[in-house]
Amino acid sequence: MRALTVWQPHASLLCMADTKDLDNRKKRTHYRGELAIHAGLKVDEAAMVGLYGLIMRLRFADGPLASLFKPGAHVSESNPPAISAADIIDMWKRLPAPTAKSFHLDLPLEAVVGVIDLVDCVTESDSPYFTGPFGWVRATPRLLPTPVPCKGKQGIWFLPDEVEAAVRGQLEGRG
Secondary structure (H helix, E strand, C coil), X not given: CEEEEEEECHHHHHCCCCCCCEEEEXXXXXXXXXXXXXXXXXXXXXXXXXXXXXXXXXXXXXXCCHHHECCCCCCCCCCCCCCXXXXXXXXXXXXXHHHHHHCCECCCCCEEEEEEEEEEEECCCCCCCCCCCEEEEEEEEEEEEEEEECCCCCCEEECCHHHHHHHHHHHCCCC
């Protein structure tokens, strides 16, 4: 099985239904087919701030994005935080790096998190996620119940046999 390493939170979002429908890339691809999504070691901190702000605005509503976060003790559905995205960005800039990166997140790193079908590569899109120059369009996202640890690589690469077996086992309900 081929794989693509993607920074979090984009890796998890690509594998969840009703979320990110494409991934922006600098290079075109002619590959079409099944593609394992591997969460690399790096985190897109700006995207995390934006995603956290979105979750705050949704007030931890039920849905695929809310499951990525563990609300703190003072935050609940009945007691949502009164905070704006601008406030979050301002706080982010003021916090020391280790604290700024935490945000109560539970996103796997250096692991295969799911599988998508890569169905197209576009240079224009109405998707709110498209920034170009190329959008790798996905379909049929499947988030794995348990991430499969694995070292990543650049570009499209092949999963090691044992990792592919573990991923396929989960997709087929055996793992």
